[in-house]
Amino acid sequence: MLGLTYFSALLLIILVAQGAVVQSKDKEKSTSLLQDPQNQCGDFCLSKLHPMMDLIPETNSKLDRIHGEQQSIQMKLQAVQSTLEASVQTNADSQMLAIQQRLNRMEEKLMAISSDMKNQLQLLLTKMTDQQTSMQSQMDAQLLAVKKVLEDQKIAPEPLSSETNLNITEGQLPMTETKIENQPEEFQSTTENNHLLETQTTIKSNTIDPKFELVGSRYFYFGHDNRKSWLEAAETCHQMGGFLAAFKTEEELIAVMGKLESGFINFYWTGINDLKEDGQLISAASGKPATILKWREIEPTNSGPCVLLDIWGMIRNSCSFRAFFICQADNEF
Known part of the structure; x- marks a missing residue:
């Protein structure tokens, strides 16, 4: 068995050696230089080139196809x-x-x-x-x-005497004069004159707008429903036959203040103002200086020419401020 192995290896070596010799000879033949190629090549060269020449048309066809x-x-x-x-x-x-x-x-x-x-x-x-x-x-x-x-x-008129102090409208004055003219005999005696005074007092009460109420000895209207500027309030009082209010006594002022609604912004216009002359407070009803005043703690200030009143006292303010108002039925104060 070992001998067979040696024999196989030896045979392989011999075959390899022969192949190398043959390859060397072929190499020598392929690399030999031709001294006269035209005569030396001959049929051998043609035989080698002919397959290549046969491939030229096919190659050209392929090239044409590729070009197309x-x-x-x-x-x-x-x-x-x-x-x-x-x-x-x-x-x-x-x-x-x-x-x-x-x-x-x-x-x-x-x-x-x-x-x-x-x-x-x-x-x-x-x-x-x-x-x-x-x-x-x-x-x-x-x-x-x-x-x-x-x-x-x-042009406010001077206060009327106690016998003729009537606050009546123009439409009611002729009626009063007619009644007086119809009673000429009553002027003929003291008793008749007293009766006339009572009649005049009754007429005065009847001619005052029923919306006015008696406070002390005078009639006042308290505009609790609508807030108005000072001018609008004055016009409303005029339409009712009165004026924006001023006050006769401190007691009357306190009584009026007791009629006012409480609240932080519930102010009421009075007729006291210094529109005519700065610093000179007068009554819109009588044109006389206003003497009954009750200022709040921080007042008076120069905040405006018109005077407001609430439950704590008076303040000055712009006349365009909108507030409630107080009317008086007479023009005495």
């Missing part, structure tokens, strides 16, 4: 490029058209907004003009009312 395929691919690429360019151009045109449409819509909206703003500005200007006209009219009316109040204060 390249041209076809190039044409396809050009077609794809044209399609892409057309698509891009179409998309660009579509987008440009959409953008243009959006711009047109935005322009229309801006024009609509501009028109609406112009209309609103015109309307606002119209309202401001109307408000200015209305405010001017109100200011003119207030100025006229102030002038009227000042004139009333300036």
Whole structure:
């Protein structure tokens, strides 16, 4: 068995050696240089080149086929490029058209907004003009009312005597005079004169607006329902046949304060003011200096020309402030 192994190895070595010798000889033959190629090559060269020459047409055919395929691919690429360019151009045109449409819509909206703003500005200007006209009219009316109040204060009549102190309206005065004229005989005696005084007192009570109430010896109206400016309150009192109130005595003032509604902002206009001369407080009813005053702790201040009253006392304020009000039926004080 061991001998067979040695024999196989030896045989393999011999075969390898022979192959190397043959290869060396072939190499020497293939690398030999030709001194006369045209005569030395001959049929041997043709035999070696002929297979290669047979491959030339096939190679040319393959090259032509490859060239045709390249041209076809190039044409396809050009077609794809044209399609892409057309698509891009179409998309660009579509987008440009959409953008243009959006711009047109935005322009229309801006024009609509501009028109609406112009209309609103015109309307606002119209309202401001109307408000200015209305405010001017109100200011003119207030100025006229102030002038009227000042004139009333300036020409306020002196207090009437106890026998003729009647607070009656113009429509009721002829009626009173008629009743007096119809009783001429009553003036002929003291008893008849006393009776006339009683009649006059009765007439005076009947001519006062029933909304007034007796506080002490005088009649007052308390406007608890509506808040008004000083001028509006004065006009309301005039329409009721009275005046914004001033006070005869401290006791009367305290009694009136007891009729007021309590509350932090429940103020009442009085007729006391210094509209005519700064610092000279007078009564709107009589035009006389107001002597009965009851200021709150921080008063008087120069906060305004008109005087308000609440359950704690008096304060000064702007005449445009809106508050309740107190009217008096007479013009004595």
